[in-house]
């Protein structure tokens with residue numbers, strides 16, 4: 001009798017965990033309502049800080065989206081990109097590929113408020129995923145549900161950023177690289193559409209000016225040459241004409257050979273991906289749909305389980 005009651009209690013507890021999303025520290029599965037009881041206003045706090053930050057500086061939407069991507073592709077979505085270097089360790093954020101990442105202060109502000117409201121509850125990795133979603137939405141892009149419950153990692157090493165794609169990659173290599181993380185070719189092309197926001201430095205695209213004359217629009221080539229000639233590697237150019245606005249213009253620019261990076265223009269030049277570029281250029285709603293699908297997958301890369309993860313008190317420091 002007692003044993004049966006105990007069994008029923010266990011069943012009930014499991015059900016509550018699954019339904020309410022109160023999965024404990026060992027759980028890797030994410031849920032939409034993970035903080036429903038423990039920090040009910042978490043999503044609202046993230047959204048209001050991001051909205052304010054992007055209103056004050058519209059270019060920050062790009063920075064926040066890229067932070068989440070660079071987090072997830074290196075050791076999974078565990079906020080390892082936010083950890084500061086120490087005397088004995090050069091962290092990911094100080095690797096060359098991450099030098100131009102932006103938006104750290106926005107994440108710090110969110111974390112500070114959440115630590116006051118519900119200490120030790122909301123992970124920095126979840127804050128990054130939510131902030132990226134809100135930034136995209138603030139810039140006119142889609143709003144999509146972000147399942148939460150990620151745990152923060154304890155390792156951040158500059159050498160690991162080798163996992164990030166280089167701007168000189170061609171479509172075949174990008175398909176392979178993204179494919180190794182479980183992304184389809186369509187996911188990869190849609191996620192590259194993240195370049196509808198933001199800028200790149202000359203160091204990232206100057207290779208094209210001399211070598212890719214047939215796939216780079218002549219007037220863009222000449223304006224980029226003068227930008228880089230005057231400002232050097234530190235000068236910037238926008239990925240598309242509407243760089244603070246999340247839209248399909250990026251893909252339409254690729255059709256006109258006005259992509260900025262080799263890895264952008266290759267998507268139109270390669271028969272493996274051209275069809276998708278054309279589709280997204282023609283149908284923005286379809287791009288938004290595919291982008292959301294890609295972000296959902298990206299946000300669940302290599303999640304930390306149990307003792308492998310923690311909820312950091314400061315996003316910059318391991319507990």
Ligand code: HEM
Pocket residue numbers: 061062063065066069100101102165166167168169174191192194195197198199200201202203204261263
């Ligand atoms: C497909 C492979 C990708 C490559 C090779 C790549 C490479 C780059 C490079 C080189 C920059 C400019 C860095 C600089 O010069 O300062 C950049 C910027 C950016 N990337 Fe990517 N990226 C890729 C995919 C993605 C994805 C999947 C996203 C998000 C979904 C993304 C979001 C961004 C954003 C928003 C910026 C602008 C950042 C800013 O203005 O601060 N990228 N990317």
